[in-house]
Amino acid sequence: MASLPETLQTLVAALNKLPGIGPRSAERLALHLVQADPAFVAHLSAILVQARETIQGCSVCGSLTDRQPCALCADARREQSLVCVVERSVDIISLEKSNTYRGGYHVLGGRLSPLNGVGPEDLRVAELEQRLTAGAIQEIILALPTDVEGDATSYYLAKRLARPNLKITRIAYGLPAGSGLEFADELTLSRALDGRRELT
Secondary structure (H helix, E strand, O other), X not given: OOOOOHHHHHHHHHHOOOOOXXXXXXXXXXXXXXXXXXXXXXXXXXXXXXXXXXXXXXXXXXXXXXXXXXXXXXXXXXXXXXXXXXXXXXXXXXXXXXXXXXXXXXXXXXXXXXXXXXXXXXXOHHHHHHHHHOOOOOEEEEOOOOOHHHHHHHHHHHHHHOOOOOEEEEOOXXXXXXXXXXXXXXXXXXXXXXXXXXXX
């Protein structure tokens, strides 16, 4: 990369920080961008800035949105008595692709990880408890990863959220162990939702 101009090297380094973009991909993207039509580059940069400024967390579920509440929370056709708890906003996209779930969502924003200093106060657990006080929720479906931290978070939530007349279930283990929802296909997610079980 020493033969590249300094500005181009800086662009490659910035692109290399994006998830899934390695050094070679970053270099290819950078070379493409500096040789692309200036109008396209200006449009792309404007869209990036606009998206960063307008996208925020939904005031109800915590999902990424450009309006309050998000389209899913505002949809009156969705089952208000069901709430599926996920780790990240991207997990909602994966579940929606399965076309089998018609309830609401709640994004935790992570999972319990004492080794990394992530405790219950760092997650959106209090916000979920506030939603429960409204009384409309009858079932919480925990759709967290099937690794040690995901299991620990699920069992913690099952104990903390336990209330009379509230069913707490977890999606079935149709997902690969140690994997996230974004790596599962639609059929696997559909079967995992259908086979969910109650945590005791």
